[in-house]
Amino acid sequence: MRASLIRNIYNIAEKDANLLLITGDLGFGFLDDFQSKLKDQFINAGIAEQNLIGVATGLSLSGYISFCYSIGNFLSLRCLEQIRNDVSYHDANVKIVSVGGGFSYGPLGVSHHCLEDLAIMRAIPNLSVAVPGSKNEAREIARIAYQEKGPFYIRLEREGFEEEEIAEMVFGKIRPLSNKGEIAILGCGGILGELFKAKQILERKQPVSLYSIPFLRPFDEAFIRQLAMEKKYIITVEEGLISGGLGGSVCEVVSQMDSRKAKVSNIGVPHQFCYEVGDQMHLRKKYGLDANSLAQQIMNIIS
């Protein structure tokens, strides 16, 4: 997903000299083209993320479009106040790209587990929050972030789901990936890869619908309300904190409905630090987020 997003940002930057890529001294091997062919549009701000976001704000308030690049928590949590006060309050055209969402950097430990970012970014007014689940979505989100003026946060994970070429995505809209039966499974980000496999397991017994939620802000509330009226189950799945994340977002909407048909359940990472060393798949299994565990959990919910 990272290569797909960066490639599209590069393609856009080739045509628009106002697009800048600012890295916090990260992106080894992924930013080479930018660094060598678009030198004037590439800035390495060093390992100084707070300044990076402030500089990006100043550049954007002076007419540039600043795409900022670093690893998960380094831009989101460390620079929370810069993102709130400087970028979002001033409606600066700054796009924050965080790679390594969820447990992408699992073995590196808690500093690199990026699990709370979506909940925290979602809490900031005037900030769009996007989570691509496939290479296509990553490419499209680069385009949308460029075209939509204003602050953007993009969480990228390592692997997503495979899909054929898609039509243009619509900003703020949920993407139905399949629509069969009364069980609606909603996922965001790379975990959709596991959900596709879980879906195959589940469909041996009953049909299920699967939806990608590429935007937590703006959030497609109308679509959620419609699902809550039509489906028997809404099950949210995320590689991150449920509270304030996708699960929280859905619950905020359905709790305001006078009546609904759907029972809502949330699957995600529990509210605790993970002390265990392990790669992404190991940690997904630990928390029941691999395809088999997900299928089992979903079967338990619907039975």
Added chain:
Amino acid sequence: MINSTEFARRMRVHILDMIYSAKASHIGSALSCTDIVAVLYNNILKIESDDPHRFKNRDRIVFSKGHASASLYAALALAGFFPEEELATFYKNGSKLSGHVSHKVPGVEFSTGSLGHGLSVAVGMALAAKKRGEAWRSFAILSDGECDEGSTWEAALFANQFKLDNLLLIIDYNKIQSLDYTKMVLDLEPFEAKWKSFGWESISVDGHNHKELHRALSSCPINKGSPSVIIAHTVKGKGISFMEDKVLWHYRCPDEEEYKRAVQELKGV
């Protein structure tokens, strides 16, 4: 047009009235940078009060010590960005004039209030002008206390790396922060040497001497290819004798008797 000394005197009268009427804090901080702000707005900055944001080549100024907003608001009103009468709404319900600097106020480039943000933003603006080959300059006014913030020094490194000689930083070095003298909290000395070691060109001035301020502000960049810092040695609470150089007047708001004494000193009545 009035001269900068009279501009500063009127600013101080407004600052006193605003803070007394609002029962607010930070009068000492607003008074220490008054002469700097007066010279900038009266003599130095290329800005247009009748169309503050559409004048593309205007100088940008980030007033990073947002708690001294009364000083900036008073200067903007005197410079014609909005009516002086509006200053009476400072801190008041429904007003635009918030206690810390707000970009919703005409003429304000950037909102501040949390220290350590402003220099980075001014650096980004300076870089934008450089990249486009535009002639406007980027100014930042920082307090000494906010040089405690690590982000300020991140910005200092970056400005030198990118040779931002269109960036001009003025530090209001009044040597008092919130609870104590800076020397007693996190000693900044040797302060000027720190900036020099970060690759900046520096000038130290008496931050209340308008001639010195004018000369320093007009002579930047001090050296082509380097960012410039003016370390303005100031006195917290400058202009009101019993407030000068007192930690107390970072937060204290004058009572009625103190207000009357201060008015007498500023207006000479």
